[in-house]
Amino acid sequence: MKAETIFRLDGQVALVTGASSGLGSRFAQVAAANGASVVLVARRAERLAAVKDKIEQAGGRATIAEADVTNRASIARAFDAAEKAFGTVTLLVNNAGVAHANRAVDMPEEEWRRVLGTNLDAVFFTAQEAAKRMLAAGKKGSIVNVASILGLGVSKGTVAYAAAKAAVIQVTRTLALELAFKGVRVNALAPGFFMTEINREFLTGEGAGMTRHIPAGRFGEEGDLDGPFLLLASGAGSFMSGSTIVVDGGQVLAIPPG
Ligand SMILES: NC(=O)c1ccc[n+]([C@@H]2O[C@H](COP(=O)([O-])OP(=O)(O)OC[C@H]3O[C@@H](n4cnc5c(N)ncnc54)[C@H](OP(=O)(O)O)[C@@H]3O)[C@@H](O)[C@H]2O)c1
Numbered sequence: 001m002k003a004e005t006i007f008r009l010d011g012q013v014a015l016v017t018g019a020s021s022g023l024g025s026r027f028a029q030v031a032a033a034n035g036a037s038v039v040l041v042a043r044r045a046e047r048l049a050a051v052k053d054k055i056e057q058a059g060g061r062a063t064i065a066e067a068d069v070t071n072r073a074s075i076a077r078a079f080d081a082a083e084k085a086f087g088t089v090t091l092l093v094n095n096a097g098v099a100h101a102n103r104a105v106d107m108p109e110e111e112w113r114r115v116l117g118t119n120l121d122a123v124f125f126t127a128q129e130a131a132k133r134m135l136a137a138g139k140k141g142s143i144v145n146v147a148s149i150l151g152l153g154v155s156k157g158t159v160a161y162a163a164a165k166a167a168v169i170q171v172t173r174t175l176a177l178e179l180a181f182k183g184v185r186v187n188a189l190a191p192g193f194f195m196t197e198i199n200r201e202f203l204t205g206e207g208a209g210m211t212r213h214i215p216a217g218r219f220g221e222e223g224d225l226d227g228p229f230l231l232l233a234s235g236a237g238s239f240m241s242g243s244t245i246v247v248d249g250g251q252v253l254a255i256p257p258g
Pocket residue numbers: 017018019020021022023024041042043044045047067068069070095096097098118146147148149190191192193194195196197198199
């Protein structure tokens with residue numbers, strides 16, 4: 001089979017959460033460039049409009065659904081808008097996320113709940129919404145959850161983030177187990193460090209020397225996730241269910257400092 005055929009997403013309706021910046025904006029553009037109709041979801045409508053313009057200028061199809069993933073009614077409305085524009089969502093890219101820097105002993109309850117609410121609860125309920133609608137419509141589909149290498153290992157100041165990302169990997173496996181028979185595949189990506197709005201301040205400051213601990217000698221760059229993402233999203237990964245693909249330049253292999 002030719003690579004350009006099996007990685008295509010023609011006929012797919014992709015809903016990408018956190019499409020207003022960083023990795024999500026890239027996933028949306030890659031999905032559109034490979035044939036999917038894309039629904040861009042996040043809170044900042046102006047940023048979504050800019051991504052939509054980029055996709056359309058490149059010849060792709062996209063629509064905007066402004067939504068807060070921590071609000072289940074808001075998420076349901078985004079799926080309604082997706083169905084109205086393009087039909088049942090068959091590819092969910094569950095990517096929206098937030099970070100924090102609090103050490104565990106100083107972690108305020110509201111910050112814990114904010115991070116878990118966005119990075120775990122919203123990931124589960126968005127996947128549940130997508131799966132319910134795929135099953136009701138009798139459609140096969142793919143759900144790609146964005147975890148992190150911090151779901152596999154930990155570093156200081158990541159207690160809520162790491163707990164949520166580890167849980168996302170287990171949610172991925174459980175959903176995969178329950179949905180594979182229905183033709184809905186659920187997998188996760190576990191990226192290493194990619195410089196985006198979520199971490200730019202840290203990676204250009206205190207964390208700048210971290211590349212010393214990455215066997216590849218650098219942070220992830222735009223494009224490094226395109227192939228792994230397309231593998232999970234497309235027919236190229238048709239027998240993959242419950243997998244977590246680590247994309248980190250070898251970072252989880254190395255013994256971390258301190
Ligand atoms: N960058 C990395 O090194 C790295 C590594 C591993 C995993 N990840 C994961 O990759 C995902 C994307 O992160 P990123 O690096 O691209 O960060 P980013 O540039 O800060 O993007 C985060 C996205 O999440 C959206 N978002 C946050 N809260 C939301 C909410 N309540 N409702 C709707 N959208 C919300 C933001 O949109 P609005 O603010 O417009 O709503 C934004 O589009 C996250 O899950 C992150 O944990 C990132």
